[in-house]
Amino acid sequence: MTTKRADGAGDGFYPLAQPEEGLAQLLPEIILSEKPYPIAALIVNHANPARSLPNTTKVEKALAKLELLVVIDVQMSETAQMAHYILPESTYLERLDPLIVSTRLVSEVALRQPVVKPLYDTKPATEIITGLAQTLGLSRFLGFAVEETIQAQLKTIGLTLESLKKSGVWQGKTELTQGPPRFTIPSGKVELYSEALMAKGFEPLPVYEPPRTMPDIHAFRLLTGHEAMHTGTATQGNPYMAALSKENTLWIHPARAARLGIENGNLVIVTSPTGQVRVRARLTEGIHPEAVFLAHGYGRDSKLRPFAFGQGGNDSALIADQAEPLVGGAALGETIVTVRRG
Template sequence: FGTALSGTFPYAEVAVFVGKNPWQSHGFQRARPVLREIASDPNRTLIVIDPCRTETAEMADYHLRVRPGTDAFCLAAILGVMVQEDLPDHDYIRDRTQNSREILEVLRQVPVSDYASRAGLTEQMVREVGRRIARSSSVSVYEDLGIEQSLHSTLNSYLEKLLFALTGNIGKPGAMNANPSLVGISNGHLSSKTSPVGGHRIIGGLVPTNVIPDEILTSHPARFRAMLIESANPVHSVADSTRMRDALRALEFVAVIDVAMTETAREAHYVLPACSQYENWEATFFGASIFDQKELRNSFTLRAPILDPLPGTLPEAEIHRRLVRQIGALTDKDVEPLREAASEGRAAFASELARMVSERPQLSEIMPVLLYETLGPSLGAGNEAAAAVWDVVHNFAGKNAEALRCTGFAGPGDKLGEALFDAIFENRSGVVYSASRYEETWNRISSGRVNLTITELIPELKSLQDEYPSSDPEFPFVLSAGQRRSGTANTIIRDPKWRPKDPHGALWMSPVDASELGIQSGSRVRVITKRASAETIVDVSDRMLPGHVALPNGTGLWYPDREGQEFLHGVSPNELTATGHRDWFAGTPFHKHIPARIERLR
């Protein structure tokens, strides 16, 4: 697409969730009320593809309860129905897509009945779902970690997008749309950059997390030697925690910036304590889309601190400034002309900044720090960090002037960006900064056409015909690690006292499996994978298919008791995972499909 598309679920005739449980993980505004509205409307359809009977699946008109790891077969079968029954709009494919011939030919050859069976589904349900999606007036689709962190990860995402790309559900209410955001994640173009040791693809500027230890634990001359880790906990969140700890210990230098003494911070040479979000200027650059049946809008909120920092902590902006200064990337000589210009007004500041960056382009790499030091003081004491948004809004205004003017902002050129910055800084409850018609989505798609064939993924799609789902007798269960539940919150809240309903982070298991193992809710078991083992308790749940078990996210953290003695609370899922268990294309970990064995403990 060349841009990110998201669903407008409140107006969708058909809503499809693939490996996604928005009842718990949300992903769009008013998720629970919107789900109820769709489920209660006889003219609308809710479709869920998920091996687990989630809260969202319980509301669905169609719950395609696939065998774990067979999502690609299910999606290919649905698409096969569409193409083989000639359901796509040929005029749309001709006018709005490109490179359609190869993928359409592959989908014509999909053995629908066979693939449905391999996925544990009936052919009838698959055909009904394919027809319902293809014949509806509007479809919104949402994929999540359930398929992204499972077998055929990248292929799953490709096939999921074909559900709406083949059926013309782009650029209209209730369908998939591109809403301009202040900060874009990626332009969708594949970079040729690779990691220095393993030659792994760098996508969106990111090295795949599962290969990071391999880029360190080697004698290769280009190996990573140091890491600066900010607001991240890779010892807990990256596959194979043991190997990640070994990798950090092998580095010459590790510094961590965080609000807590995390599992990663314990491995660092230096820990720089940061203020919490309540003591800091902060914002998010996603999740603020608002819309009606006529237009898409987007809003942004810059949140000011409401508490004073704790002693010994600093705002991240100040930590960044000190680090940049210490390494010599910014000097008084750089700062003084800009501070003087800022005292004369924003126009003078913008002119001087443009001159300096044209002469020294490397300054653009530290722009947030540069603005914090120079424009920041002009915003008033304690407000300096807000200056980082100034450059962001000017870039947005330069690229999306019409969308900005449609919200009521006026003025030519730089004045448009200045007006937006002032509004964001002064309005602490947020500002609507873009408005556009749904059909303008097509202006944001590269070349105005959808590229239907991703050549690199076609061989994998074809190879599904030779793949039959099976299990290893030594590890007969599929473990989904990091399941989202009502009592989990990633690792945002480390104190286990807030989680009274499930303090141990129980292993969910089907009644069939529990009966065969002679266990019940509350029984202790050992979970064994090819990498390691852990002990936990069981919660018998008919939400799970036989052979499928799950551990929640957000557990396995060290936290002190009242006496200051630290305890490990729950199982850390990544103590059980392996870095090599990942997608061949993007390196995405298969956290939702880990071969495992369960043993009852006496």
């Protein structure tokens, strides 16, 4: 029995999207519209869709509609707050994980091993998932221990778990660094003209398409991004990271700010078609006058993460959920916002 992926990754709407990666940003729309089919339950592991996905209001509405939401995590995220069941996960220092594979110029395989026994009543996600599978009678698909997964992975490069436990990291041959790299696509090169795109009915060469939205003289294009100190929505509750960067600020060009009567450090209200946030302004020449920038991961409402609670603004509340047509990626640069003192 095979069921088509609801997000269409690898087939259907987005044939060129990677099914292993999936298109999480389409999930709220799929849950709410029940197309291509209804989704009743969701198991979330080490992810925080209630903050990481665009259009927070819509995401929270979709998560609330689920009959069953299970969250496996090391911390009380906004998604975990909404869950019917939270299955507490061991931290990375307490668990054995499937291999970490890096495919840069020199390929690397790394093993994450526990250095302490779990301090509390937690389990690694792999154990939680195989345990759930066993109870649900799905052991045929997911009934193997993490050691077996690692050993199967290692077989392809002729290593054993025991040897990797000693070395920790395995490095591939370094031939790739001498001479140009070869890619696994048929041409073996960087493709400006893509046969794969043409075969699926897309333009094989990059073509200019104007943005879907344009700001008028009173509005701004909202840009978002990550700061070096933080990782997604996972670290804002860490006191050491919060001490370095506690809240995000709205980067705005001084000339535009002056016209709006906004000075450096003023509180401003940023409004988009999907939401509104209140943050401090940071006047900077480092931003295009037609755009504003707001770093991702702030504006949190999980009370169990006191260092992050209520600090800065949630950029995801402002961003519309739009998919880019080629591979279904989240179109994060298509949101127009207005800014006023507040």
